[in-house]
Amino acid sequence: MFLMVAFRILFSIILIPFLYKSIIDVLSMSQISIAERSYIAFLFLIPMAVGFVSSATVNRYRDFLNFKTISNVTKDIYDFSFLKLANHSYKFYSDRFSGSLVAKIKRFVRAFEAMNKIIIGSFWFILILISSSIFVLYSESKIIAGYLIAWSALYIFITLFFVKKKMRLDLLEAEADSKITGVLADSITNVLNIKIFSAFDKEFNYFKKFSKLLRDRIYNTSKFDMLRSITQAVLMVGFQIFILYTMIQLWGMGVITIGVFVLTYVYVFSIFERVWDLSEDMALFMKSTADMKEMVDIFETEVEVKDIENPEICRIKNGKIEFKNVSFGYIEENVIFKDFNLTIEPGEKIGLVGHSGSGKSTITKLVLRFINTSKGEILIDGQNIVNIKQDDLRNVISYVPQDSILFHRSVKENIGYSKNYASDAEIIEASKKAHADDFIKKLPKGYDTLVGERGVKLSGGERQRVAIARAMLKDSPILMLDEATSSLDSISETYIQDAFNELMKGKTTIVIAHRLSTIQKMDRIIVLDQGKIVEEGTHKELLAKNGFYAELWNHQTGGFLD
Numbered sequence: 334m335f336l337m338v339a340f341r342i343l344f345s346i347i348l349i350p351f352l353y354k355s356i357i358d359v360l361s362m363s364q365i366s367i368a369e370r371s372y373i374a375f376l377f378l379i380p381m382a383v384g385f386v387s388s389a390t391v392n393r394y395r396d397f398l399n400f401k402t403i404s405n406v407t408k409d410i411y412d413f414s415f416l417k418l419a420n421h422s423y424k425f426y427s428d429r430f431s432g433s434l435v436a437k438i439k440r441f442v443r444a445f446e447a448m449n450k451i452i453i454g455s456f457w458f459i460l461i462l463i464s465s466s467i468f469v470l471y472s473e474s475k476i477i478a479g480y481l482i483a484w485s486a487l488y489i490f491i492t493l494f495f496v497k498k499k500m501r502l503d504l505l506e507a508e509a510d511s512k513i514t515g516v517l518a519d520s521i522t523n524v525l526n527i528k529i530f531s532a533f534d535k536e537f538n539y540f541k542k543f544s545k546l547l548r549d550r551i552y553n554t555s556k557f558d559m560l561r562s563i564t565q566a567v568l569m570v571g572f573q574i575f576i577l578y579t580m581i582q583l584w585g586m587g588v589i590t591i592g593v594f595v596l597t598y599v600y601v602f603s604i605f606e607r608v609w610d611l612s613e614d615m616a617l618f619m620k621s622t623a624d625m626k627e628m629v630d631i632f633e634t635e636v637e638v639k640d641i642e643n644p645e646i647c648r649i650k651n652g653k654i655e656f657k658n659v660s661f662g663y664i665e666e667n668v669i670f671k672d673f674n675l676t677i678e679p680g681e682k683i684g685l686v687g688h689s690g691s692g693k694s695t696i697t698k699l700v701l702r703f704i705n706t707s708k709g710e711i712l713i714d715g716q717n718i719v720n721i722k723q724d725d726l727r728n729v730i731s732y733v734p735q736d737s738i739l740f741h742r743s744v745k746e747n748i749g750y751s752k753n754y755a756s757d758a759e760i761i762e763a764s765k766k767a768h769a770d771d772f773i774k775k776l777p778k779g780y781d782t783l784v785g786e787r788g789v790k791l792s793g794g795e796r797q798r799v800a801i802a803r804a805m806l807k808d809s810p811i812l813m814l815d816e817a818t819s820s821l822d823s824i825s826e827t828y829i830q831d832a833f834n835e836l837m838k839g840k841t842t843i844v845i846a847h848r849l850s851t852i853q854k855m856d857r858i859i860v861l862d863q864g865k866i867v868e869e870g871t872h873k874e875l876l877a878k879n880g881f882y883a884e885l886w887n888h889q890t891g892g893f894l895d
Contacts, residue, residue, distance in 0.1 A: 403449065407442055414438045414628065420636050424663070424704060433515030434631075440507070441628035444621035451621075455614040459607050466600040473593045480579065481601070484572045488608060491568065495561040496615045502557055503623035506550040511627060513543040522787075569605055576601060638705050640722050647725035649714045651679035652810040652841030654700065659709035661699065669695050669864045672709070679714075682842040684852030686885065687861035693845045694735075697813050700843075702726055713811070731809040735816035735845075737800035739788030744773050745780040747788075747799055751807035759806060766836070767802035768829060769795070801829060805836055812842045826851075849886055858882065 418434065463485050471478035520527065520536055527536050580597060583589045589597075654677040662668035669692045677683055685693040698704050699711060702723050711718050718726050731751070739747045748764060749755040760780070764770040772795055776782040788796040801817060814833070830851065846852045853872045860868035860875070860882045867881050875882035 403446060406445065406449075410442050410445055411438070414441065417632050420639065421634070424637060425634070431518065433511045433518070435518075436511055436514035437624075437628045437631065440510075440624040444624040447617055447621045448625075451614045451618045455607070455611060456618075459604075459611055462607060463604060466604060470597060470600065473596070474583065474589050476583065477576070477580065477589070477593075477597055480576060481604075484568075485604075485608075488565075488568055489611075491564060492561075492611060492615055495557075495564070496619050499554065499557055499561070500619045500623065502550070502554040503620040504626065506547070506554050507620075507623045507627055509543070509547040509550045513540075513547050516540060516543050565609065569609065573601070573605070638702055638723065641720060644722045644725075645716065645720045647721045647729065648716055649721075649726070649729045650810060651714050652729075653677065653679045653712075653714050654811070654841060654843075655712040656696075656699075657710050657712065659699070659711060660707045661695065661704070662707065663704075671864065673864065673866075675859070675866065677841055677843070679841055680839055682837055682854075682856045683844070684855040684858040685843060685845045685861060686847075686849060686852070686858060686882065690863075691861040692864045693861055694815055697732065697815055697843065697845065700811075700813070701730060701732060729809050730811045730813060731804040731807045732813045733797075733800050733804045733815065733817040737788070737796045739784050739791070739796055739799060741783065741786045743778075743781045743783055744776065744799060747784060748780075748802045748806060751803045755806055760802075763802045763806035764799075766805050767798050769798035769802045772798070798829070810840055812837060812840045813845075814843070815845045816847060817844075849882075849889055860885075 418438075463481075467478050467481055467485075470481060517540070520540060527533060576597070580589065580594050584591070584594055654675075656673055656675040659670050659673040660668065661670045661673075669690075673692075675696075685696060687693055695704075699706060700713075700718070702718055705719075713726075713729075740750070745757070745760055748760045748769075752759070757780075761770060764773055764780075773780055773782075782790075784790050784796075784799075788799070791799065797817065804812065817829075817833075834854075842855075844852050844855060849872075852858060855872070857869055858872060858875055859866055862881065868875055868878065870878070876886060
């Protein structure tokens with residue numbers, strides 16, 4: 334690629350003007366006849382014609398290679414970015430806007446494309462152009478070549494000075510762009526809340542803070558660009574006047590010929606045409622660097638939850654879960670668990686209850702290794718979950734979260750997501766068990782109906798039944814349900830509870846519930862308060878104790894919800 338660009342410059346911009354210079358010099362000779370001068374000048378056209386053909390061929394081949402390289406590398410960058418992001422933990426995503434991450438990836442890809450074009454089409458082009466022009470002019474006039482060298486060095490130095498200053502402005506602009514993208518994505522995702530609370534003006538005023546920030550930073554960058562352009566113009570016009578005056582003087586003294594005069598002007602204008610864009614390209618290059626830096630910072634962010642170098646083979650089959658002296662807090666100042674211990678026997682069905690913030694959902698996240706313990710260990714069938722691959726661990730756990738988010742794909746694809754190569758019959762059977770088949774068949778395209786972004790085309794209860802069907806299809810030895818029936822109506826919940834009773838057979842089950850009526854039949858109920866087990870037993874045993882659980886039960890049966 335670089336050689337092809339160099340060939341094009343050396344022929345089209347350097348050699349052809351040099352041949353024209355030779356023609357002019359021949360035509361201006363008075364020692365030989367006009368016919369001889371015309372014949373000699375005509376001979377210079379032969380290499381020019383051959384060169385034109387070869388140059389056109391090389392240029393087309395260069396374009397083909399460039400398109401092929403760009404398309405392949407673009408794919409590789411997207412793949413690499415996806416893998417890097419996918420490896421990050423639950424906490425990583427909870428601290429960032431998803432829309433902002435998407436914007437950073439797209440800017441990263443666009444930045445690569447821009448940088449590739451600038452490096453080959455600008456930096457390399459100008460390097461070959463200036464060096465070869467100086468080489469040719471040096472053979473004709475050392476004075477002119479020297480002036481061109483001095484001017485080129487001064488111009489590049491000043492350009493680098495401006496670009497370095499602009500880098501800081503570009504970073505600030507990229508930061509503001511990421512913020513406004515994240516806020517915009519967040520507002521669009523929560524557009525229903527905006528409408529429910531009649532908060533358009535409030536949300537718009539909040540959004541305008543970020544649009545104003547972006548406007549101010551774009552303005553500051555543009556203002557600095559204008560100063561750079563004025564400086565660049567002064568340098569070019571000044572050198573053009575100076576070199577014109579110098580060449581007239583040299584020609585008057587007989588130091589250079591008319592052909593050298595013309596050749597110098599062709600080279601200078603060719604260089605001016607390119608270096609005028611150089612500062613623009615360098616500014617764009619630095620802006621692309623700023624755009625890439627945000628994503629590179631994410632690439633270099635330490636992955637909080639990662640597999641060990643030589644993981645063990647997963648031997649989980651029965652589902653005995655043990656928490657041994659586990660400590661954890663999302664932040665150091667807020668410790669949820671401290672020396673927490675809990676054992677769940679294989680096939681045992683337990684319910685987790687407690688006020689919000691007591692640690693119920695955190696237990697499921699720790700078992701799934703969405704987050705790591707700060708201290709202690711979690712064993713499943715005697716195997717420390719840290720010592721096995723995260724994918725292998727999660728393959729033996731079926732999990733239904735409270736907020737069942739679906740892919741913007743078909744119902745069939747969403748249900749079949751939990752089992753590779755699941756047949757249509759298996760998907761339909763799981764849907765029937767989850768009491769989802771009836772409403773799915775009524776959809777416009779049945780199981781092939783697209784559910785919309787995050788499953789927005791389905792009701793809350795329908796999304797939850799799809800998620801439950803997905804868990805049923807997976808059929809793992811460990812089942813975890815986090816308020817899995819919270820969005821269902823009473824009749825549907827009764828059907829689902831029957832399905833769950835069948836699904837739970839032989840499986841270690843953890844059920845998180847605020848509605849205590851859904852866990853009355855659990856083998857054991859664990860009552861949590863501020864990360865500690867304050868009570869445990871069956872529903873009847875806990876009511877008989879007349880303690881924390883009984884108080885929760887009386888509130889709910891008395892018409893008050895936790």
